[in-house]
Amino acid sequence: MTIALIAHDSKKELMVQFCIAYCGILSHHTLVATGTTGRTVSDATGLEINKFLAGSQGGSQQIASRIGCDEIDLLLLFRDPLNPKPHEPDEASLLRLCDVHNIPVATNIATAEVLIHGLERGDLEWREIVKNS
Numbered sequence: 797m798t799i800a801l802i803a804h805d806s807k808k809e810l811m812v813q814f815c816i817a818y819c820g821i822l823s824h825h826t827l828v829a830t831g832t833t834g835r836t837v838s839d840a841t842g843l844e845i846n847k848f849l850a851g852s853q854g855g856s857q858q859i860a861s862r863i864g865c866d867e868i869d870l871l872l873l874f875r876d877p878l879n880p881k882p883h884e885p886d887e888a889s890l891l892r893l894c895d896v897h898n899i900p901v902a903t904n905i906a907t908a909e910v911l912i913h914g915l916e917r918g919d920l921e922w923r924e925i926v927k928n929s
Contacts, residue, residue, distance in 0.1 A: 797869040797920065800859045801829035801837060802851060807874035808833060812840045814872075814905055819843060821916050828862070830855030856886045863893045870920065871901040872908050 799822065803811035815822060815837045827845040829837060834847035849855040862868045871894055875887065894901040900920060902908035914920055 797915065798826040798828060798862075798867060799870045799872065800862070800868045801827060801833050801845070801872050802856060802859065803830075803833045803874040804851075804876040804879075805832075806876045806879065808836050810905060811872070811874050812837055814874075814908060815841050815843065818912050821912055825915075828859065828868070830859065851886075856890055860886070860890045860893050863890070863897055863899055866897065868899060870911060870915065871899055872911070873901060873903050874905065874908070875903050 801811060801815070811833060819841050822841075822843055827837075827843055828834070829845050829847055831847050831850040831853070833851070834845040837843060838845045838847075848858040859868065859871070863871070871890070873887070873890070891901065891903075893899070900911050900914075902911050911920075
């Protein structure tokens with residue numbers, strides 16, 4: 797499965813800690829991320845991550861285009877709900893695309909943990925079956 801990682805600046809450390817905790821699971825999947833998030837996580841974990849542009853420079857849109865082409869299977873988007881960002885409308889489009897394409901998405905660590913445990917158990921294998929049929 798291909799997992800996309802995006803984290804607002806104030807949530808990057810939380811994303812790093814999440815990826816450290818679940819490195820064993822994540823290492824069995826293809827990871828993509830916005831630039832700074834990908835670099836930060838990769839440096840801390842050693843995970844191989846395909847990095848796009850920084851989110852504010854279009855990285856979120858690059859991930860959105862991959863969602864539209866069925867190249868992303870899961871999105872972890874750790875966002876800061878208390879400090880809106882100028883590119884937040886891009887995130888609304890990103891979330892809408894996830895809904896259209898039935899992409900599981902987590903916008904906080906609690907939901908991310910549920911999804912990662914489901915991924916580990918094989919609960920998300922239906923995505924692979926649908927993509928390959």
